[in-house]
Amino acid sequence: MQFLETKHKEGGTVMSALLSSYCTIITRDRASDDRFSFGAMLARGKDSAGVPAEDEGIPGHHPGSAYTGDNPGIAGALPRLKLGQLPPEATLEGDVRGELEEEDSKEDLGPGKVTLVQHFDQMIKKEEDLDAPSRSEIPYPPSTARDVAMEVQKVKENRDRFKIEGRSGGVAPGVSVCMFTFHNANQGITCMDFSGDNALVAVGMQDSYIRVWSLDGLPIPPTYPDPDDSTPKNSHRLYGHSGPVYAVSFAPSIASPDDAEVKTNARWLLSSSADQTIRLWSLDLWRCIVVYKGHAGPVWSLSWGPFGHYFVSGGHDKTARLWVTNKIRQQRIFVGHDQDVDCVCFHPNSAYVFTASSDHTVRMWSVSTGNAVRMFTGHTGNITAVCCSNDGRLLASADDHGTIILWDLAPGKLLKRMRGHGKGGIWALSWSAESNVLVSGGADGTVRVWDVAGPPSEASTGQSRVLTESGGGTKIDASSSTNAAPSQSATAAASVAGAPKSGTAKGSSAKKKKGKDAVVTADQISAFPTKKTPVFNVTFTRMNLVIAGGAYTP
Template sequence: MASDKDRETLASVLAFLRSRGLKDTEEQLRREAGEELISIGDEYDSAMEVSNFSNAANSEEPVENETTILNINKAKVYHGIPKEPEITIPPELFADDEDDTDEEDKEPATKRRKGPNKKDFYARKFRSDPNAPPSTRVPFPPLSDLEKQDKLSSWKEAFKSARLGADRLPCICGYTLMNADSTVCTAGLSDDSSLLASGYSDSKIRIHSVTHKKLRAFKPAPVLKELDREGDDVMEQMFDNTTASVEKTIHCPHAGAIYSTSFSPDRRFLLAGCGDGSIRLWSLWLWTNLVNYKCHMYPVSDVEFSPLGHYFASCGTDRVGRLWSTESITPLRLFIGHNDDLTKIHFHPNSNYVATASADRTVRMWDAATGTCVRYFTGHKDVPQALCFSRCGKYLASGGRDGGIHIWDVAMAKEVLELEYHTKPVYALCFSRDNTLLASSGHDGNVALWNYKGLADQYQADNVSFGASGGAAYLVRSYATKRTSVMNLHFTRRNILLAVGKYGEL
């Protein structure tokens, strides 16, 4: 005998499928369900068609009133970036300040801009920000030796990065995905710009090495036991060179398209969100599936690792965002409040907050420590589907299906300006590493560069919002592709802009 919970669940699912026009899926579910459940589901049909579950999907305006939104936006937000963990910096990193740049990158002394020396640069990394959250507010495990080494490497690269601005534009490198045997659904790059992952409609994931280093797997366990664990090159000895290749394909045991991928900061793991509602964690050292997270009822539209690792967030068409830990198979937090499908989820740089975009045309910020909504932004004319926080953490940019880009002040909980250029949906947004430029791209095949530093300086000087729309004065340059819609943007640690797209979508 079916329980009342089973009957109500089936009725809810049938009503949802009907409201979305998914008649084939509805009929298939009816055929596979038992006769008793079908009869009970039919009895609930008339009631469920007017239920909140169905009405929310077709609502044109947010359910919350102005008083509720005002109270949400009064919450305190720690938008600052905490100081870096204490790491012993080798003395050799301070040597040769003037000669640390590659020969071909050096400029004549008359043109070279004087920048900070290395000691000043590293000192800023350990400087406290009064707007930063306490270091224990969201617990993180201590850094491993591998993560410390990667931190030092990233700081060394950042010191060599190009200083950008309205008069100093970045180099742009484009990667085009062509001749795929199935539809490309997503593409993403690792933080150090060494790996590219693309997800496809046939449940495949392809990992590409975009540097000279090839992808390798660990040696068998009996061989690893014989290694010298105290050796300086023990990590190099652990990998099997016979497995080296520039590309690897993962055949996922999913039952749907791969809609999102995300690399962990240390590049050990890869997350994949699928159309069957599952999230899988893959090891990039063993090249095998480690965990299958099952919690979403409907397709997972986006997954993302925290900038500090350990945690990751997910969202989907069940209207709920989730915060996870790699140490648990159940979600730690549920972000509930949106009235329609979630399209994008994105971590704040300090990993204490998560932003979500929804088909209800709102953008919200959630506290990872408590799970409560702390910011509620409205103003999109169509579905927002791209999110990116500024490097300082004070601003949030969101791009919509109508081509508009909104800049939000996280600290003051208000809109700064709407930027208008793209004529089709915006797919990706990215701030430069030095927080001077904002790059945007979308289905129109254009990559636009915006003078974010000039915009932020003007906004802080006026201390008021600019108004509804415009922003043409802050458009620095745009670059058009022939037939490639640009799906992802990424600034390398040296401030080179990488753009990834799929050919033939325009």
């Protein structure tokens, strides 16, 4: 403004009047430090360089609001969300407690070790939580013996898991990744999913079929005797679709002891295809049981609800649909996106569904009402993955520009952007059990681990990294006018035991970045590069081990 006042004869008066009439002017007083210096402002700007404001191009829209009408009275009002965990069924809780007490009586607990019943009490809330949905809002069938056995196993694995505490004193938590690489795929694999019991992997193929393998390579034991084939195999092919298979999803399951009376292994698999259908497959019979029809175009994405019974799909017809396994017609149709619905997922309490579209928005829908309760805008590329945290408070979404965005669901705000992947798409996201670490995998052939709470952004610390083709990185001092030499600032992107060490960039300086290089934000904990293997799926197990899978591309 002072500059315009000094140039009042050259049009400064007109510009001042326009700014005062149509712009909000924020005045900053000089501080004793350099927070408002030109250098500090330029450093802050580097964090969002080339990234538009969260709601740029949407006149009158408020961040997080799903309302797109012209009524200003309700435009900024955000419906209150129920993000707490779904309270357990009273009968189920009693049965689980009885089983856990029996298991505790068999265990020889060491000093200071928590019993299963004590851990179960810590996992569930005794008092009524106003922030949680009621069981009457989301109808479920009565619990079965399998449900009880699954809950018992969940308590065991949650207690005995490898705990990830997040960053502490600059030391990143160690995360291990088990990578499964598929050879001779000839670019025929389109999608992949791992079963919850960590025993099976299913892939969808361009040739219209599905193939399921055992992860340990051993023959898959038959549930029922097969008179036509007495020799068990380590894989099965499922035929039925008449177009490329774009999504596969295992029903919730968990590993059970060998001597368990009730088995909790994977029994059901969903698949969707370009033929506009969704198929439910029995893994006991290896046959298609139900064909669901309703979408008017290819079905791009599928996701089971956290407790089974429900599942959601998204397709080319710009809609997402909620289904129940025992009914062939959809129960809800979520309409509002302007383009294809590419990714879908459930909230952990199953009260909400998330959809991501080619229109660059993510929407949050209420299962009970079918209405949109949140809309998140901020991506500049096509959204390729979306995943909600296990505590139900945060949402992660990723796009084909290699950017991951974290959203705070309650206020509908963008928390931060994390970068490190190359372009081509981040195809999978998964959260740790504690919801403090995120893992991602994509077309650049790397698996990356991210600190959700994270250190201060690189804009405030003045540090970021340039990613090399090997997955490593070289730090750049953003506060200086020239980049530091690699010999002075090269660091390993993988900072934990078992992670591949990053190399320094070639050359005497890092002034120029190659076209293949990407900036890595300080939120990245570690990077695991593969040898030309795009990563189709990454999954945090309940024990906090990461399982990843991809197809080698020679």
